[in-house]
Amino acid sequence: MNSSDQIPVGAVDELGPGQRKLAFINGRGIVLFNIDGTIHAIDNACPHQGASVANGHLDGCLLSCPAHGLRFDLRTGCMPGASGLSLTTFPVRTIDGKLFVSLEDPVASPAPAPACNAAS
Numbered sequence: 076m077n078s079s080d081q082i083p084v085g086a087v088d089e090l091g092p093g094q095r096k097l098a099f100i101n102g103r104g105i106v107l108f109n110i111d112g113t114i115h116a117i118d119n120a121c122p123h124q125g126a127s128v129a130n131g132h133l134d135g136c137l138l139s140c141p142a143h144g145l146r147f148d149l150r151t152g153c154m155p156g157a158s159g160l161s162l163t164t165f166p167v168r169t170i171d172g173k174l175f176v177s178l179e180d181p182v183a184s185p186a187p188a189p190a191c192n193a194a195s
């Protein structure tokens with residue numbers, strides 16, 4: 076991957092476990108989540124009807140869209156137990172205490188996710 080594809084979105088210290096942050100890259104909204112120390116980045120657009128998901132309720136690693144309540148696993152973008160709609164997720168790297176997101180390399184075929192800790 077070309078390092079010029081890596082876009083800085085802030086310092087690791089700014090985003091503690093359980094926190095989230097909305098960043099804008101070239102006018103595009105990207106939401107970063109720290110879930111148990113792992114940073115996830117997603118497009119701030121629900122694949123259903125495009126609503127902002129930045130303020131959606133988070134239950135473990137499952138994010139609920141505020142508009143109609145569809146839930147997505149932040150690690151994969153997928154809806155648990157369903158196929159079809161999926162959030163666009165982006166790779167996040169940590170370099171020298173800073174976070175970098177690559178928009179050029181959205182995760183198209185995510186690996187199977189381990190069990191989610193959501194209390195459902």
Ligand code: FES
Nearest residue numbers: 121123124140143
């Ligand atoms: S726009 Fe997100 S569930 Fe409908």
